[in-house]
Amino acid sequence: MPLSLAHQSLEELGGHSSVLARQRRDHAELDRLMRHCESTGPSRAERRATFQEIVRLTFSHAFAEETVLWPALRRLVPDGEELTARVEEEHQQINDLVAEILSTEPNGPWPERLVAEAFALIRQDIRDEEDVLLPRLQEALGHDAVRLRRLGSAWESVRRTAPTRPHPAVSRRPPGNALAGVPLSAVDRARDALSPLTGPRGRRLTTALTAAVLAACAVAALRHRRR
Ligand SMILES: [Fe+2]
Ligand SMILES: [Fe+2]
Known part of the structure; x- marks a missing residue:
């Protein structure tokens, strides 16, 4: 049974820029943010802001996993299909739940x-x-530290330009997720930058924008399949 990343030294993980070290850093940051959100200290506004940070980190991180890491695992490991299906299912459930949380009234009780x-x-x-x-x-x-670092750079470049919000209707696998990723990332990052896009009017506008992007992606996917 291979050793958990939690019990390995940075050197064993392949160094600072290895995909394993990058993953463990993000997981630790997520854990810190979740514990802050759960503590009794923060005000309602601070709790919401921390939750938004968790959302941004979770979705860009998971999108890059689905685009770069899980296809590699399916190619390299005999039971990769089964292993990745389980985490994709977890990602889908997180997607659905977070979408539900974000649709609750921002000034209402904390869900x-x-x-x-x-x-x-x-x-x-x-x-x-x-x-x-x-x-x-x-x-x-x-x-192999070199291969782990190479995979780390590939994962990081996708993560930096990945969507930052839940999109429950988008496929969890390439090419569907990759085709939808670029335009959805643009919409998400615009929303992140324009915080006034909240409330019912903002949500209607974003829903319309996202629907337009998804329609464009569906057309692109159809064209891609016909080629
Ligand atoms: Fe991860
Ligand atoms: Fe994940």
């Missing part, structure tokens, strides 16, 4: 039960990756 459910799933996803999937990927790459 504690839904947030607790989403955080439990994110923690489960982190454990599955650090204890099972990523050590299997490390093993399949022969613990």
Whole structure:
């Protein structure tokens, strides 16, 4: 049974820029943000702002996993299909829950039960990756630091330009997710930058914008399939 990333030194992970070290750093940051959100200290506004940060980090991180890491795992590991199907299912559940949380009234009561459910799933996803999937990927790459760093750079470049919000209707696998990723990322990052895009008017505008982008992606996917 390969050793969990949680119990490996930075050197064993392949160094600072290895995909395994990058994953573990993001997971630790997510854990810190979730604990802050759950603590009694922050005001309502601060809790919401921390939750938005968790959303941005979770979705860009997961999109890059689905685009770069899980296809590699399916190619390299005999039971990769089964392993990645499980985390894709977790990602889908997190997607649906976070979309539900973000659709609640911003000035209404804090959706504690839904947030607790989403955080439990994110923690489960982190454990599955650090204890099972990523050590299997490390093993399949022969613990080769150069290959782990190369994969780290590929994952990081996708993460930097990935969508930052939930899109439950978008495919979890390439090419569907990759085709939708670029335009959705533009919409998400515009929304992140334009914080006044909140409230019912903002949500209507964003829903219309996202629907237009998804329609464009569906057309692009059809063209891609016909080629
Ligand atoms: Fe991860
Ligand atoms: Fe994940």
